[in-house]
Amino acid sequence: MLPLTAASIRSSFVNASRKEVSVAGLPEDLEARDWDALDYFGWHDPKFAKRAYVVLPAPDGTPIGILLRQADASPQRRQICEWCRDARLINEVVFFSARRVGESGRRGNTVGTLVCRNFQCSWVVRTDPPVPYDGFDMAADRERRIERLQQRVAGFADMLVTGR
Template sequence: MLALSDTTIRASFANATKRELNDLTLPDLSAIAWDKIDYLGWRDLRLARRAYVVVPVGDEIVGVILKQAESAPRSRAQCTWCEDVHLPNDVLLYAARRAGAGGRNGNSVGTLLCANFECSANVRKTPPMAYIGFDVEAAREKRIATLRVRASDFAAGVASVE
């Protein structure tokens, strides 16, 4: 992912009101290893249950405000984006209000995500050998590509105005 500025990130949000943009707390952008992430995700330290993702969608960047569900999944859930079966972290249900009139009417979409957005690190782990001759590097690259597609599809779905 290309490095993003504060201004670019703030301008990217598809489902944010002016008030939400004013309340937006950004992470320390200088501490991010941009070449090792496929999307930028963070939890708001000031507002409980609010999180943000900024995802490349084609040639654009789309930001999405997420709201964590009040209750946790009953059993160990699997992240929809990275599908890591050896998760070192929790998975939470996040909902995003759709952009435009749909969002104003209460339409939203949800997804199960790693609680602290570790998907990029999870897909870069070397997968175990499935069989003799298994191409580990090709499997890892496929996981990275699949993460990018899933994150992009989610952000595009939130941003699309119906």
């Protein structure tokens, strides 16, 4: 992922009002992030308990910022994150919804998904599981996991923007 600044993050939002963007709480450690190890950038707003944000890379490389709202209730059973699909690590998974872009979003339509509470999917897909058998190509498997994460994140952004 390309390095982000506060200005590039604020200008990337596609489903938030100007007021929501102006009051969004941004992380203070943007310069210290390892952007090469991130497939998307997500964080919780320190000012609003149920609000979170993700910035996803678009196919052309420009960032797409999305305002998320965390559900009030937690899933009753252990769930799997829809983005990293990891079943090995015990991550808290929560339901986030995002207002659709454009007229559909203004009418109140949303898209929802289950995601790791602390947006650690990039770390999860780069953490190797135990080797299932001798000769297993762990590097190729890791690359497949990273590619699938990127595809799922891009699919979520596409569904939000295009309505498909």
